[in-house]
Amino acid sequence: MRKSLTFLLVLLLAVSLSAQVRTGNIYGKVVDTDGNPLPGVTVTLTGSKTAPLTSITSAEGNFRFISLPPANDYALKAELEGFKSVVRENIIVVVGGNVNLTLTMEMGALEEEITVVAETPVVDTKKTAVGANVTQEVLQELPTARDPWVILQMAPSVIVDRENVGGAESGQQSSYVARGAGDYDNNVWAMDGIVITDPAAIGASPSYYDFDAFEEMQITVGGADVTVQTGGVALNMVTRRGGNRVTLGGRFYVTDEKFQADNFTDEFKAEGLRGINKIRENKDYGFNLGGPLVKDKAWFWGSYGVQDIKTSTVYGTKDDTLLTNYAAKLNLQIIPQNRFEAFIHAGKKEKWGRSASAALPDVYKQGGRSHFGSPLVKFQDEHMIGDNLFISLKYAFSDAGFKLTPMMDLEFDDIPIWDVTDKRW
Structure with a gap:
């Protein structure tokens, strides 16, 4: 026993x-x-x-x-x-x-x-980790591209493999390391207390996200506690939740081709270049709603977001991606000592022309495993017994992955194909 x-x-x-x-x-x-x-x-x-x-x-x-x-x-x-x-x-x-x-x-x-009236103490004497906390105010007010990979650059020593200016690299995952690491296999992704690192691509994210759904991001690059199993960069994303005040937010952002300069000169054309990688049109729109079901006892929150990303490659060909995200959260505190949370997040990426090669000229359309993409579901209950015993029970399920459909099986007018001569699609 x-x-x-x-x-x-x-x-x-x-x-x-x-x-x-x-x-x-x-x-x-x-x-x-x-x-x-x-x-x-x-x-x-x-x-x-x-x-x-x-x-x-x-x-x-x-x-x-x-x-x-x-x-x-x-x-x-x-x-x-x-x-x-x-x-x-x-x-x-x-x-x-x-x-x-x-x-x-x-x-x-x-x-x-x-x-x-006093400032909250800046020094956390109980914390040893090295990194950065990026609050909602910073996420919303800084004029950055709207994805987590851009935010990672705000932490000390983090190096990202590309510059995402205006969303030109959105819809694709960036590789990143910190403190001289040789690769990104040790990086960790977590969302609302659940480790969600892609099991099929270690160190990568299994999904894409609605930027306005985040309350805060915590980036740890060293000195992590025992909750981080590796020595890589740990990105901990916490989504918003409902409170005693009703909140409603929405946005519609557009980045058009006309908003950017064109440095594709006649000299470049004379050298045989066919185009430049640029934004054709990016749209980012969605809404979120939260508030009390019962004041001081039950709260709800939900969000919906879409990123419609249309860019061009250096060959002048189209590179289109559609990201759709859903999230919802329910919080209960029926008695002061107990807190319950139910959370669901689903992200779907659709991309036309994936895996183009000489052996696969008709390529694939990438889509989610279901209509809503790949869901993450979590149930968590926390209870405080007396002053010295804290119990947390948690169940989570993450259905990472995507499906590929041959483009030839779809009704599509402008199918990307592989150019055997130029070795491009």
Whole structure:
């Protein structure tokens, strides 16, 4: 019996280490004006992404709130008879981050309240990893191409094999390494706490993504904890979730051929060049919706996005890709100690003219394994027992892959074919 129990505990530990972090934590201490710890203080945490949570400080004055969804509007309120209440607002929690705070309480009536205005501490004393956290504000405001491979370049020492200017390289995966690594086989992809690295192309992503679905991206290039099994770059993508406020967003971006300069001169033509790789027309459109089903207890969120990418190769031939993405999430917190999450993501890539060669002149059309592409499904339940026991149960399924259909079997007017003389399609 003891051996069976030991094996079960080791198995549970192994399963827990295979996941990536999708949340952050708040640690704190409450002291009086002389720096002495205050036990028995009631500390209440509020925010738009969670129900109110309460913690009682220990004999050393410590409190903590763990596994919090990333957000920038958390607030703490400390209350103790004989002391003025203290409020700390605008606390920012990032993925994989730990916020360390000290709240100082003054003698006075409980009804009196002190609001502390201060920046969230920049230094995370509990974290050893080297990398970068890219928040939603940065994702939306920086004028970059809209895919994760571009964001990877923001982390120190990461080198990507191409420059995606204006979406000219979107629809294709980039290769990347960090800190002098020789190849990208050790890279890890994770989404909402699930490792999704393509099993058929180690180090690569199994899907493409709706850029507006991301809440935050965490890039780790070194010093990773035990949740990362390799020494490569770990990209941890966390999608958005519903909160107590209804949110609705939409976009329609267009990059047209007329928006770019043309450096294809007569001199290049005289040298035999047939064209330049350029954007013909890129469209990126979609919407997302989230909000409460029951305030402080149940929330929903969903998104739909399309990237219609039309480019040209250096031979002047067409290179078209269509990316379609769906995502949905349900979060429940019926009691303060328990959190449940159900999540689904599906991405489908359609590409015309894949695998062109002399032996396969009619080539393939690439498509998803189903109408919605290749789905990722996750169910997760977290429960806090007392102050020192945290249990997380998780089930996930990822159906990576795609299907290829011979172009000759499709009704298609402009079928790409392989030019035997020029060895191109």
